[in-house]
Amino acid sequence: MKNEKWTTADIPDLTGKVIIVTGGNSGLGYESVKAFAQNGAEVIMACRSVEKGEVARAEIMKNKPNGKIKIMPLDLMDLSSVRNFTDKFKENYNRLDVLLNNAGIMIPPYGLTKDGFESQIGTNHLGHFALTGLLKDLIVKTPKSRVVSTSSIAHKSGKMGFNNFMFANGNGYTPMKAYGRSKLANLLFIYELQRRFEANNINSIAVAAHPGVSQTNLMRFIEGKFYYRLLKPLSSFFLQSAAMGALPQLRAAVDPNVQGGDYYGPNGFNEMKGSPVKVKSIPASYNTEDAKQLWKLSEKLTDINYNF
Template identity: 55%
Template structure:
């Protein structure tokens, strides 16, 4: 099979599989959940707003009438919510086959999560770290458990400054903080794969990025009156969210995927196109930073696994 044009037609049957997609009410997460449901997987839309989740579920059931899909509340900016979500999931599910850590916020003003973490690192990385750790035993019960972390081209803009991880020193920059959180997604993916291999597990930890894709992620940047005329032009430059979801979907289901790889679009500048294996930047492959981030994430979230 050509590596150039992997599409939904390459997806295997997913009957009998259980999947969770975080942030599945919108954008890339919605299209990922829809594709899983189309292939017969039980699909859990893990969303912070139940109103938005139920609206997305209605859309999904209209598009995929026989979908085995359901919604569950999950706010990644609250460790209490992450724990409650996992407890509810385990109350009615024995195993988990695929976890897609997709939810995210981008370039938001400085703020803290319920647990006092800088908002972008807290939501995009630490919430997902805790979620993955708490679901780890359920993933181990699958014959082919897989975790997919959705990163970004913006990882290139991030730096892991462990002495100022939460921007305590007051030099917060929304773009740099987003870059840091997306760099953390990659460091986490690769470190998890190393730990899985060391433990003899056949579970896979994989990363991806969607290029530049239409979604609600940047909506807040167009709130000021002077930005409004730019929005339609900006949107014309972006690929559709069904295309943007393809790297995530391939990373999650292609049987040829290897752990510790990174999928993204094959077009110019990786902005659009069909999913292929790519190389993330040097900082994302720094093993010392990855180990350090794992330790710090365990300490901050109180969730330990694979250690």
């Protein structure tokens, strides 16, 4: 409902739950780690910089949360790092209640991941596809577990462009096209994962969320630009806080009323700000042919097979 007011006060007791948050040291990820730990969960902050993770954890620990926070290194731009992360995780944990695929980069200049993927599709989609696939066995054996991915309003301009999926050699690359593609991929992935959970009678669910437009470190690639500096003083008019922006993904991760395949975002004008409610993504995100094609391609590129 449009006037719902779901807040962190609605988060249930999470004692005994194990939650991974990618990119947990900054922005929406940081706010999510904080809220999960406050409510008793054991949270794994998966960060590419352990040092930044330590700083973030120290800040959260000042509030004496009920849960534990563990930092584990994860670089989504490097599949060997994703494998190391999941190997170590499985050595230490035998359940995974929530995998929050939150980390992301936005509009960098054309670049490649360590495995040669265009950097935005590589980080935002393929890294998380690999991570989820390698953790699938633990996810499906944890009752009512959830996979949540953070998409964006920018998915609306996304086109999959399978004939030049990676903008080979920078051909056709614009930072916004690649970002839109990666955020549409997040939704195609989540909806397809949900369909596969259902087809295999697995009671885990896959859910998506987006934060509207929130004040975080995501703008790092345009901070030096003239237009950014010009508009910055006005930012508080159109941006909401990271804490508000994290609410849709928090709700997607823990609200018992959420269902597989749901998509949560803010309830304000153009979904830019506000309280988290169920929202709609564009029809292209429900295209089952594109979802299957993306899945097959992602398995091939990452060399990770979900076996369902």
